Amino acid sequence: MSTLAATHSRFTTGINHGKLGMWVFLASEIMFFSGFFGAFIVLRNLNLDVFTAGAHQLDKVVATINTAVLITSSLTMALSHLALERGHQEKFRLFLFITILCAFGFLGIKSYEYAAKFSHDIYPWTNTFFATYFTMTGFHALHVIGGLIPMIWMLGKSMVKGYPVEMHHRVEALGLYWHFVDLVWIFLFPTLYLIF
């Protein structure tokens, strides 16, 4: 008798659907940002001076802080999954909460950065450097938001009636995504702020 239960608990690879699917998705995400990085390199070689000047207008300090914030969130994300996997509900909740805080912190700092640029009327159309800068960081920020939503949902769920331990795979999948967002930033940070 083949039933949904039957095949849906069938993991031929030994990796559960959530994790496997997430990895496939992440593979495509890598290619998505590849497009931007490709464009960045080409445009940089075409307008080196513009890019150098632009990069020097960016706020390294803030960006460094933001990097730290994001790394922290990555850590707590990993820990929260670990906690849930081991059945420590309240730890899970705590770490997830910190992760969400960090995510908001990151977005806050980013919007501060944007605001600063706008106030010096620097906009995406100012020059090619800022076009790439706003596009890349913008899409990265969108990814952060995309991660926040399920996190908040999970937190809410676990507050109401505790998050089911056997569903820790979902948290793991989300974690994978979150670490990837962190990874992207790890590359964006030197590319946009440092190497010039």
Add this chain to the structure above:
Amino acid sequence: MDAALHTDQHLHGNGHAHRESFLRHYVFSTDHKMIAKQFMFTAIFFLFVGGAFALFIRWQLAYPGEPIPLIGTLLPSTWVNADGAVTAEWYTQLLTMHGSIMIFAVIIPLLVGTFGNFAIPLMIGADDMAFPFLNMVSFWLFPLAGVIMMAGFFMEGGMAASGWTAYPPLSAIASPGQTLWIVALFLIGFSSILGAVNYITTVLNMRAPGMKLFDMPMTVWAVFVTAIIITIGTPVLASALAMLFMDNFLHTSFFLPENLVVATRDMSRTAGGGQPLLWQHLFWFYSHPAVYIMILPGMGVVSDVLSTFARKPLYGYKAMVFALAAIALLGILVWGHHMFQSGMNPLLGTTFMVSTMVIAVPSAIKTFNWLGTMWRGKMEFTVPMLNAVAFVSMFVIGGLSGIFMASTPVDVFIHDTYFIVGHIHYVLFGGSLFAIFAGLHYWFPKMSGRMFSDRLGKWHFWITFVTFNGTFFPMHILGVGGMMRRIYDPTVYDFLKPLQPMNEFITINAIILGFAQILLVYNFIHSWYRGRPAKRNPWRANTLEWVAPSPPPHGNFDMPIHVYRGPYEYSSPASVQDYLPQTVSPDELAEQRARHEQRLARQNENSRPVETAL
């Protein structure tokens, strides 16, 4: 889903898991079969839209500036001039939307969306996709995108009008319709990525017990490989689109060099410093693989159909699989062959020519293996078979014309001429679309639980086949004559005037071809309700979907599935009939044989000649 639900599905085995509300079942369904049907009907609808556009294009090309018969004067004044002839502006929009719709809203949804969704779970013995909800989302993004793409109709400036390739600066300085086009494509891309994630996970994780990767039918292999191409290629298009959107909407200049002299738009905000060719590289990095996205599933379906109706094992199964893989890998390394004349460094022209030539080899392998499959077969020319057979020879023509263009010096002359248009349609219509016809007829009994009308099917095939060649073969000659693509009125040029009779010939065929498609739709709709009920396995095929009831209930199979052998054991001496389903266990087989022996023995007593009994 529990035993109870299953059993009463048998009572009314019309496959509708009845407990669901209309909305859950027909609209926001998460059942892979329903989603496949949704993809199918939406895409066929778009086939007619895109086709109608093509017919307008054809009319203008054959009779430049003459009013469109019958409906000409009824059309809005933004499309046609006072006496009802296509205007240059609308023509450009028509060809853009024709290409975009046919590729993104017809072929890909039919091959990947429909066949992928319908065939994969059934053919690997799973009862649904790994992520049914994701599956639903990926469908609903598609009509949404379709609507957005067409919405340009109602805006001033009309729809997108820079070709389906949307080369900037033209596309970057274009009307709002172009912006919508960009958004729509982004959504469609996202939809196919979600689909790809689903397919890959399902194929890797949910195969029935006993089914090794190399027990999978070619269709599954093909869609699986296609899904991999999508995961690699489509995101790059997405990022390119994102940048084009910025250029088009926020006046950035990723693709815009300094100080363009443009009247149609205020460029004061645009800083410049961009590189138009960058778009072409990113676009083709996706869109060449995309053309293989549009053929591989077709190749898979055709391989299955050929083997089934030749009653013969697929020739060189492993070679076929490796050929698929090779096409996928190389396919991502040849994008430059669309840019030979683009002003890119000619050295790249050389390298991309070599890689392009090389990638034709796996296609050659497949072609010859199809021939091998038919060799000493016992072919039954049912409708699916006819279409599959047509696919092979039409694809060969399309592929061979590809070789002309792959040769850079020849491409100097035929680039952006109707030779290309001929190539496009031989591979996309003669290839993909015939494969789609084959697949749709092949699985129609399983989808609907009824048989289609064989007579209508054959009429549709023959008319389509003949007028198809009548429409698109002469295009090669137009191309040799030097007729450029995307031109509104060829008679402007003296050297094109002699070609005009051929344009008229093409158009007449195109119109017949177009209306012939109504036969297909009529046949399907009529048979869906009136056709005679289909048995579980009307084609006497081996693969798993034919073990399930027609149409399969929610959850697909009413018996435990275990796979004992590959999908192509036709005419195997081991079996009693001329086919041997993947699910028949060795002991079961032994039993069948025993019974068969007994029957033969009895017949010999009655001293009747064996043949007649067989």
Add this chain to the structure above:
Amino acid sequence: MASGLSFEEIQKSYLKVFFALLVLTALTVAVTTVHFGDTANIVVGVVIALLKAGLVAYIFMHLKFDNRKLRYFITVPMFFFVTLVFTLTMLGL
């Protein structure tokens, strides 16, 4: 994943990675103050970024413990990314 270990042990390893990441971040920033010349700076920046990425992928994303096949999901796209960038930059389009 490494379920053999206790919560505390794994937590410890995570924390180690975390501090390593912080140090590396500090390092990249510090390095930019000294100027080795354009390409050299780029190389350094990228190398450190790769190191950090490796740590995250390897520990946080469990590649170290998981089925090795999962590594394809990073290596394969990387290959195509490199070909793309290489073609784009090699001959200036």
Add this chain to the structure above:
Amino acid sequence: MLDWLPENVSVFGEGVDHLFSLIYYISVAIFILVNAIYIAFILRYRRKRKGERAHYYHGNNLLEFSWTALPFALFLFLAFYSDGVWEDIKYTEKTPNPDLVVEVMGQTYLWHFRYPGSDGIFGRRDVQFMSTTNPFGIDPGDPNGKDDYTSINTMNIPVNKTVLVHLSSMDVIHSFFLPNMRVKQDAVPGQWVDVWFNSIKTGKYEIACAELCGSGHYLMRAVLNVLPQAEFDHWVDEQYGNALAALHASTAPASSATTAVTPAASTTGETNQ
């Protein structure tokens, strides 16, 4: 089918057409081969009686190998053979040194042609000066530019001379297509590409735009007059005269370019403004 090719009057056109026909015959051969076998099978291997069985056979590696290797060899041959011609046409280092250099600028929907004056030197260009009145962005300050003259939608060249074209565009991408010369090259804004050709026959030929550049794309037609050297020289002097006349007449040099244009353009009667 190849009879439909427009007459070839270019020196390297030979090579292109030859390659074209070579591939044509190869493909026709292959097509006939494949389809002959194919049709034979279709006729021969039908299912006539019920219960008949096909030949139970899974494939043969030697065959697989051979029909992988053969096309592969053929394709490599084609690639390398093609590359020779390709290099002659497009590689800059293989371009013969030109007798005449012309700058061509695409604008929706017309072609601008610019000739160096009697001094044979082009005046400086700069994107900053680019405008509808000054399509090439000629620097008014540069004396070399004074005697340069431009024309719209007519290109005059001497026969049997190597002509080098500096090609670019001032708005969107166009494509400089000379069917009879077997020349096609996209004109990309912000980027100058070189194209060369050498006409072996005098006459009036057409120049087309082969890249979608807007709804007027089909109108972007120019005329190529391949003249005997004498006639060409005469035309040059005439243009030169016009240019100077215009120069003395008007004070603003920028506009001199365009005033010089009008006679040339009107001779063709083919302007699409």
